Amino acid sequence: MELYFLGTGAGMPSRQRNVTSIALNLLSERGVYWLFDCGEGTQQQILRSHVKLGRTEKLFITHLHGDHIYGLPGLLTSRAYLGGETPLTLYGPKGLKSFVEHSLAISQAHLSYSLKIVEIENEGLLFEDAGFIVETSRLEHRIESIGYRIVEKDQPGKLQHEKLAAMGVASGPIYGQLKQGKSVVLEDGRILNGADFVGPPLKGRKVVILGDTKYCRGAVHLARGADILVHEATFAKDRQELAEAYAHATTTDAARTAKEAGAAVLIMTHISSRYQIDDEEQLLEEARSVHLQSYVAKDFWSMEIERA
Structure with a gap:
């Protein structure tokens, strides 16, 4: 299980960061990728990565601001052109179905696969199968914004082959x-x-990926005991008033959420274009003053999710 960051910028793309999209690599666990958000240019970012669009099984949208959804029509169409035939399920807030269906209809796009769109109405359990549970919680942003909690179910222990072989038990x-x-x-x-x-x-792993949000109790609740929390950090801490005005989070807001939730690792993303590569050390220091295991994501940066 690996998190791979396709875009880590906020609002609009910059030379250093494209707008938001994250891939959860589940090739070892179920042979697929799950995507979270799809800002403009996401399919171009995928072409520069190891992510395979045709092996994407689920796509989760956190909210309907353009920097999180404007890449959807192109990506969905390209998946068909690339021979993607397996079903794809798209999750997100109310209005997502209308946006996708109108975009595809107006452009006369034809998909070669089954597309299911699930608009999330209630918090709590969204999806469950033999291997994973996905839960949601509403956050606090200017429009409806959703956080996702991905829980891998515990796996049976490994059979002790060496012990059996030593006893003369053939496989x-x-x-x-x-x-x-x-x-x-x-x-x-x-x-x-x-x-x-x-x-x-x-022990199963827990990953929490939040949409845009200011500090809120919903985020803390969703992130309880997470192995990794992905939280927006649009602004440095000296821009707290600006963050609150636009219902975004600062570095210290994100770190506070991680600390209160008991999350092992914090990864900050959705970084404002006002911050350049040289500013990342400052952002990192601010977060680590609150939660030591904090990181700033970059485009095409990844983190393996280890078992506790």
Whole structure:
């Protein structure tokens, strides 16, 4: 599981940062990518990355400001041109369905795959299958903005092959039964209990990706115990009044959220174009004065999400 940042700027693109889009690499877990937001130029950013558009399974939109959705019509159409045939599910606030359907209809675009659009009406559980849970919470911005909490379910522990081999147990169907926790009887009469040969469960990872927001309790609640929190930090702390006027967060707002939520790692994104590469150290120092494990994301920067 890996976070890959396709765009990390706020409002409008700059030479250093494109507008917002984040990929969650789940190739090892389920063979796909999930995307979060799709600002203008996202498909160009994808072409410069290892992300495969045709293997995108889900696309989550945090809110309907242009720097988070203007790349959608082009990306959806390009996915069809590139031979994408697997279904794609698009999640986001009310109004997303109208925006996408009108854009595609007016441009006479034809998709070669099934597109499902889910408009989020209520907070809480959004999606669940055998491997993952996705939950949502409303944030505080100028328009409706949503945060997403992605929870990987705990995985069974690893079968201790070396221990079995040392006991002279050859690999085969018996290994599968033991991994399921079953007891098996060997040909020589020995009884093996699966629980004795399976390691402890692998704890699932938790990633929280927020839309634009000022500091709010909804963000803290959603980020509880997260391994990684991705939070906007549009402004440095000396622009607190400006941040509040536009319902955005500063570096210290983001760090405060991470600290209060007990998030292990904070990654700041949605950086205003007023800040250049030389300013990043200042932004980082401000956040780390509140929450030590803080980072500033850059375009095409990634972070592997390790198990605790």
